[in-house]
Amino acid sequence: MPPPRMLPEPTPETRNFWDGCKAGELRLQRCTDCDGGSYFPPRPFCPRCGSRKVEAYKASGQGVLWSYVINMRPRPDMGTEPYAIAVVKLAEGPQMMTNIVGCPQTPEALVLDMPVKVTFAPQNDDISLPFFEPAGA
Amino acid sequence: MKRKSIAVVGAAETTQMGKIPNVSVIGLHADAALNALADCGLKPSDIDGVATAGISPVDLAHYMGITPTYADGTSVGGCSFMLHVRHAAAAINEGLCNTVLITHGESGRSRVGAGGFGRAASSLAGQFEMPYGPAGPPTMFTVPVLRYLKARGYTVEDLAQVAVIQREWAAKNPRASYKDPITVEDVLKSDMIAWPFTKLMCCLVTDGGGALILTSAERAKDFPQKPVYILGTGESVETPMVSQMEDFTSSKAFRVSGKKAFEESGVSHADVDHLMIYDAFAHLPLYGLEDLGFCKPGEAAGFIKGRNTAPGGKLPLNTNGGGLSYMHSGMYGMYALQESVRQMRGVAPAQVPGAKISIAHGVGGMFAASGTIVFSNEAP
Ligand SMILES: [Zn+2]
Numbered sequence: 131m132p133p134p135r136m137l138p139e140p141t142p143e144t145r146n147f148w149d150g151c152k153a154g155e156l157r158l159q160r161c162t163d164c165d166g167g168s169y170f171p172p173r174p175f176c177p178r179c180g181s182r183k184v185e186a187y188k189a190s191g192q193g194v195l196w197s198y199v200i201n202m203r204p205r206p207d208m209g210t211e212p213y214a215i216a217v218v219k220l221a222e223g224p225q226m227m228t229n230i231v232g233c234p235q236t237p238e239a240l241v242l243d244m245p246v247k248v249t250f251a252p253q254n255d256d257i258s259l260p261f262f263e264p265a266g267a
Numbered sequence: 268m269k270r271k272s273i274a275v276v277g278a279a280e281t282t283q284m285g286k287i288p289n290v291s292v293i294g295l296h297a298d299a300a301l302n303a304l305a306d307c308g309l310k311p312s313d314i315d316g317v318a319t320a321g322i323s324p325v326d327l328a329h330y331m332g333i334t335p336t337y338a339d340g341t342s343v344g345g346c347s348f349m350l351h352v353r354h355a356a357a358a359i360n361e362g363l364c365n366t367v368l369i370t371h372g373e374s375g376r377s378r379v380g381a382g383g384f385g386r387a388a389s390s391l392a393g394q395f396e397m398p399y400g401p402a403g404p405p406t407m408f409t410v411p412v413l414r415y416l417k418a419r420g421y422t423v424e425d426l427a428q429v430a431v432i433q434r435e436w437a438a439k440n441p442r443a444s445y446k447d448p449i450t451v452e453d454v455l456k457s458d459m460i461a462w463p464f465t466k467l468m469c470c471l472v473t474d475g476g477g478a479l480i481l482t483s484a485e486r487a488k489d490f491p492q493k494p495v496y497i498l499g500t501g502e503s504v505e506t507p508m509v510s511q512m513e514d515f516t517s518s519k520a521f522r523v524s525g526k527k528a529f530e531e532s533g534v535s536h537a538d539v540d541h542l543m544i545y546d547a548f549a550h551l552p553l554y555g556l557e558d559l560g561f562c563k564p565g566e567a568a569g570f571i572k573g574r575n576t577a578p579g580g581k582l583p584l585n586t587n588g589g590g591l592s593y594m595h596s597g598m599y600g601m602y603a604l605q606e607s608v609r610q611m612r613g614v615a616p617a618q619v620p621g622a623k624i625s626i627a628h629g630v631g632g633m634f635a636a637s638g639t640i641v642f643s644n645e646a647p
Pocket of ligand 1: 163165
């Protein structure tokens with residue numbers, strides 16, 4: 131038996147994000163005190179101005195493939211086939227690490243700047259991971 | 268810091284290098300420390316300041332029998348030792364201590380008395396990176412690179428070229444792990460680790476260590492070795508998660524640390540005779556040349572391909588062979604510093620004739636941190 135996939139352990143400051151994933155929403159945060167825009171990962175204050183007046187909101191789930199590597203030596207909990215470790219640049223600005231699903235894990239299929247959209251993969255009762263797939267797929 | 272006020276008077280690596288199954292991590296620290304003490308004719312009781320990373324400065328002080336009035340445990344990855352040099356210089360200038368021992372030791376390959384890797388599942392990296400399958404530095408440090416290549420118009424051949432030229436330097440170094448010449452084709456044909464990175468674009472995994480001893484420039488004249496003066500220093504940190512780098516084509520920590528070190532030192536780029544850029548992977552020298560201001564963005568690959576950093580070139584870079592061919596125990600910054608000191612003493616295996624100014628630039632984590640030291644062998 132391969133080990134179970136390494137999963138996040140939410141903290142009080144990130145719980146809302148993971149609850150969003152479970153509910154099928156990609157939640158980002160933004161400041162209501164400055165024009166700093168959206169930020170990620172979640173924290174209870176604005177990393178640009180320090181204000182605690184921040185709000186979580188449902189993001190579009192749209193982005194582009196920003197960069198990636200294809201890991202040829204899979205981590206034991208990730209199966210046996212090579213997989214891409216990707217970073218997506220979200221339409222709202224922040225970058226996030228993810229996996230790209232619904233397409234071959236090859237340089238030919240994974241083209242930088244291709245549009246992608248979020249999709250949620252339940253892992254257990256508490257955690258759904260936000261993956262991305264080619265938009266239009 | 269005060270310019271030219273501090274000097275390196277002792278410097279040494281571990282007695283053995285590469286595969287050392289008979290020495291533990293703390294043993295490697297001690298071996299390097301004893302060699303550095305012998306290099307400058309001091310005993311442990313002469314040391315009143317300690318700094319290290321990986322293990323605690325408490326471990327180091329106790330094991331060596333040192334009772335310090337200054338201890339620095341700054342641990343920000345492989346460039347920690349650049350930060351230790353910087354802090355030690357400030358501490359000596361402030362009178363906190365007189366003589367500082369900085370050590371590194373790591374059983375990267377044999378893992379004798381070494382701790383495990385891993386990040387807590389509740390840390391930010393544990394929540395927002397680890398679930399997606401990164402398996403150590405080869406799959407994390409490399410993540411920004413496809414974006415960088417696209418933005419700069421560079422190719423995978425440009426990455427391979429970095430490894431090829433560093434092997435030319437390694438060939439001149441009897442202690443280098445790999446000395447046989449390689450071609451761009453060899454690099455591209457070596458095992459694919461994490462596309463587009465092949466094995467020969469990734470650092471070695473070895474055992475080893477090194478130590479430095481610093482004191483005031485005034486005292487430095489009384490030691491057996493030629494003093495190596497510290498002209499300027501810089502440090503910065505950016506993010507514990509490579510995915511959160513502000514700009515995938517440039518390291519903010521590199522830019523801030525490098526600028527600070529140049530400003531402190533008062534030297535210009537044209538003054539620099541020798542350069543070390545911590546090369547955990549083949550893209551690091553490209554980022555480093557650009558972020559330190561030696562090349563404009565987009566010109567670093569051509570600069571390397573044009574043999575400017577190769578033996579005989581105008582800016583000799585990573586002259587020990589680097590992390591790609593010399594050795595890499597995990598926190599390589601110490602070896603970059605050691606090579607700068609050797610070049611300034613005039614005793615490097617691949618000595619740059621007449622070199623007077625050397626810069627050692629380090630990275631910590633995956634673009635997480637940076638430290639830069641400007642050295643000179645000319646007395647204040
Ligand atoms: Zn704000």
